[in-house]
Amino acid sequence: MLSEKYVTPGMNTMDSIQNRISVRRYSDSAIDDYSRQEMERCLQSAGEGPFGSNPRFKMLNIKPLSRDEQNKLGSYGFIRGAHLYILGAVKDQEGALIDLGFCMEKIILKATRLGLETCWLGGTFKRTAFASKMDLADEELLPAITPVGYAAKEIPAEKRKARFKPGSKKRRPWTKLFFEADGKTPLTEKAAGPFSGPLEAVRMAPSTSNRQPWRIIKESEGCFHLYLKEHKIINRFLSKIQLQNIDMGIAMCHFDLVARERGLPGQWLKSFAGPELSGLQYIATWKK
Numbered sequence: 001m002l003s004e005k006y007v008t009p010g011m012n013t014m015d016s017i018q019n020r021i022s023v024r025r026y027s028d029s030a031i032d033d034y035s036r037q038e039m040e041r042c043l044q045s046a047g048e049g050p051f052g053s054n055p056r057f058k059m060l061n062i063k064p065l066s067r068d069e070q071n072k073l074g075s076y077g078f079i080r081g082a083h084l085y086i087l088g089a090v091k092d093q094e095g096a097l098i099d100l101g102f103c104m105e106k107i108i109l110k111a112t113r114l115g116l117e118t119c120w121l122g123g124t125f126k127r128t129a130f131a132s133k134m135d136l137a138d139e140e141l142l143p144a145i146t147p148v149g150y151a152a153k154e155i156p157a158e159k160r161k162a163r164f165k166p167g168s169k170k171r172r173p174w175t176k177l178f179f180e181a182d183g184k185t186p187l188t189e190k191a192a193g194p195f196s197g198p199l200e201a202v203r204m205a206p207s208t209s210n211r212q213p214w215r216i217i218k219e220s221e222g223c224f225h226l227y228l229k230e231h232k233i234i235n236r237f238l239s240k241i242q243l244q245n246i247d248m249g250i251a252m253c254h255f256d257l258v259a260r261e262r263g264l265p266g267q268w269l270k271s272f273a274g275p276e277l278s279g280l281q282y283i284a285t286w287k288k
């Protein structure tokens, strides 16, 4: 039975984006049956990403495994107390990491809506050991996993929201992320019009080492170009997986979900091209 504590009635996408927070200490309680079934359903229907890959996902309960096996899996002490993990695999092809970020963030937001906590892990987990539990095909990667469960200590709603308030060190302000068509003039919320919601949802997204590498320029009404401001050490040297490409997929997921929920027209197109901007790598365009 689903305990009332874990139901969040009426939580829309923006609420779940605001409530999601990286949790690294978990309670020993198993997740309730309803949530477990809902999560399984969500994993099976994660769908295709905007670049055409179909990542696949698996839920892994490490509690029944032998102590020896549990020790082989792990997160170098970053995550404590979690028994349940979601593993995400994808065929290594163009746009695969973006697609994985896009599809896996939908799963993470579903978990948030069910009152469950998560934490994207792209670096601090034993990739080879978890990969052995995923039966990877030759050309498949295991870019990321997340624990899923209840927090060891309840997280106050204010703490969740504080990250996005003006002056918070946890998120960059609009002026550093979103720009007019010249790529230089900051885009105001007023000038973004109805798309201020999807843009704010991008600003709230989780990202590797919280670098927030997304930059967006508004070309015209309803047309937005997404760029990656790459941190080369994080993206190329610290891990074999280009984690900031996953960040781009997460941002596209937030923008897409909020735009759809608010009835705003458009979709992410990869065949379009934004203007060349110095120091930025073009990713995709949102357009009607």
Ligand SMILES: Cc1cc2nc3c(=O)[nH]c(=O)nc-3n(C[C@H](O)[C@H](O)[C@H](O)COP(=O)(O)O)c2cc1C
Pocket (backbone or CB within 6 Å): 020, 021, 022, 023, 078, 119, 120, 121, 122, 123, 124, 125, 144, 163, 205, 206, 207, 208, 209, 210, 243, 246, 247, 250
């Ligand atoms: C693709 C990706 C990989 C991440 N990898 C790790 C990781 O290996 N270890 C970790 O503790 N946190 C990891 N994080 C979590 C980020 O540090 C976190 O999202 C960021 O600091 C913002 O905090 P918030 O999620 O609480 O809003 C990762 C996040 C993303 C999006």
